Amino acid sequence: MSVTKRYRDSWEGFWREAPDGPGAVIWDAEPALTAERHLALFEPHLADPGLPVVDLGCGNGTQTRFLAGRFARVLGADLSAAAVELARRSDPEGRAAYVQLDATDPAAVRALHEQLGDANVYLRGVIHQSEPADRSPVAEAVATLLGAHGRAFLVELSEAAKRVLGELAGGPAGPPPKLRPVFSHGLAPAEVADAAFGDLLRAAGLAVLASGELPLATTEFTPGGERIELPAHWVAVAPDGARPS
Template identity: 80%
Template sequence: MSVTNRYRDAWEGFWSEAPEEPGAVIWDAEPALTAERHLALFRPHLHDPHLPVVDLGCGNGRQTRFLAEHFPRAVGVDLSGTAVELARRQDRAGRAEFAQLDATDPAAVRALHERLGDANVYVRGVIHQSEPADRRPVAEAVATLLGSRGRAFLVELAESAKEVLRGLAQSPAGPPAKLRPVLAHGLTPAEVADAAFDGLFRSAGLTVLASGELPLSLTEFTPEGERIELPAWWLMVGPDGPDGPLPDPR
């Protein structure tokens, strides 16, 4: 199984038109507002902090480069080859590795796991905008990459974010400039119900070990100059062991 051509083409089109400067993409907030905050929640739950980290859906690699400073090896993967090329260009210091990956292709995911071994996984905003048929395969990809020792940290928009985005899109002045390309390419954020995540990961052999609310900071601002934030959830998931879920280290 693999993603539809329409979905792949939508992301290729988006990244081929995206400006390269930091913050030009609506979710491309600086790591201090994103991955740095997430790592503070991620790190206490790691079963093995010495494993590589895979940034699944890395986009232009801005967060991957940050993660490379805190893990022995960081690999950013994305469905879009254009995004991967952009990530490589922007990683001038060569801190991370980047590769194209269709996370719904089990053979490709297994090949990555064979190359890296068990890994910790960081996922920011991938499942909530995936097409319905792709969500379980993405969760299964996370499980494959974790193996028996990895842990995954995910940040996904809450379903209430859809109303916030609709309000922005229907503003009398029109959608904010950085939201327009998302809408123009038919990308559909905040499409997963909050209650669906537990079952989604359980079906992939994973257990939600911890979760909480944490707004997702955008690079757009209101007319009053306030940074726009979207309601979001963070989840820490790990593989089920032979006698149940791995213990939470807290």
């Protein structure tokens, strides 16, 4: 199985047109507001911090580069070749490695696991923007990459974010500038019901170690100058049957 051509083309078009530079994309908030906060929640559950870290759905690599400052080996992986190229250009020192990966392709995911061995996985905002048929394979990809010893941290928009995004898009001036490309490329955020995430994880052989709610910071602001944050939830997971760290 692999993602549909329409979905792949949508992401390629989005990242080809994305401006260079920090904060140009709506979800490209600085790590102090994203990965750093998430890592504080994730680190207590790592069984082996020495494992490679895979930033699955790395986009332009902003969070990947932050993680590379905290772990010995970090790999950013993304469906979009344009995103991977942008991530590499944005990392001239080569702090992390980057690879194009279709996470719904089990053979490709298994090959990456064979290359890396067991890994810890960071996944931010991938499942809620995946097409319905792709959500289970993405969760299964996480389980494959973890192997027996890895742990994963997943952050996804809550279903309440759909209402917030709808209000932003329906304002008198239309969607904020950084939100427009998301809609114009046919990407549909916050399309997964909150209750569905637990079922997806269990079906993939993943057990929840901890969970909570934490708004997802964006790089867009209201007309009054307030940063837009979207309702989101997080989970730390382990392979089912693994002993808690």
